[in-house]
Amino acid sequence: MTALKNAKFKITPQRLAVVDFVSKNTLGHFTAEQVFKSAKENEPTITLATTYNALYALEKAGALRSFELKNTTWFESRIKFHANFICNECGKIYDIDVDEKKLRSLINSKGFDIENMDLIISGTCKNCLKLGTKVKAIQHDSFTV
Numbered sequence: 001m002t003a004l005k006n007a008k009f010k011i012t013p014q015r016l017a018v019v020d021f022v023s024k025n026t027l028g029h030f031t032a033e034q035v036f037k038s039a040k041e042n043e044p045t046i047t048l049a050t051t052y053n054a055l056y057a058l059e060k061a062g063a064l065r066s067f068e069l070k071n072t073t074w075f076e077s078r079i080k081f082h083a084n085f086i087c088n089e090c091g092k093i094y095d096i097d098v099d100e101k102k103l104r105s106l107i108n109s110k111g112f113d114i115e116n117m118d119l120i121i122s123g124t125c126k127n128c129l130k131l132g133t134k135v136k137a138i139q140h141d142s143f144t145v
Contacts, residue, residue, distance in 0.1 A: 009057050017043035018054035022064065022077055029076045029084070029093045067118050083119035089128035096121070 009015070017039035021030075036051040055075050058064045066075045069086060074093070076084075081100040086093050098119060107114055 009061060014039070014043050014046040014050045015054045015057075017046055018051055019058070022055075022058060022075075025077060028078065028095065029074050031072055031074060035075075067120060069120060081117070081119075083121055085121045085123065085125070087125035087128055088122055089124050092125055092127075094125065 018035055020042075021035045021038050032048065032052045032055055035055065036046065036048045039046050039051060055064060055066070059066055059075070062079065064075050064077055065079050066073055067084060068074075069084075074084075076095075078095060081098065083096040083098045084093055085096050100117070103117070103119075104114055
């Protein structure tokens with residue numbers, strides 16, 4: 001909460017509802033629509049625009065990261081650099097630890113100047129490879145490579 005105040009984040013009941021969702025989130029990855037739906041249960045005056053604005057303010061304050069995937073903005077509270085692996089079959093999003101320094105060094109050694117790095121990988125997860133399922137549900141898991 002201190003980081004938000006330092007970023008001049010005005011605390012309102014609607015923004016507190018967003019902060020509450022983010023702090024209690026167990027999904028790992030979430031959309032503004034999911035936050036809005038949950039927050040609206042306790043704060044009926046919240047709007048989707050307010051939800052987006054609060055999430056972007058949290059991101060600016062360093063409390064969240066976001067990434068784009070298939071025309072959807074996803075947010076996550078894990079701010080340490082990592083890759084997001086999205087299964088094309090079940091929709092599950094896996095966090096994969098990646099050595100940022102090694103990746104930057106590799107890319108820089110090829111003569112590129114990195115301004116921003118978001119690593120999104122898509123494919124088929126090991127569970128879907130085993131089961132051959134086609135269930136579309138967003139879930140979350142983490143592992144290290």
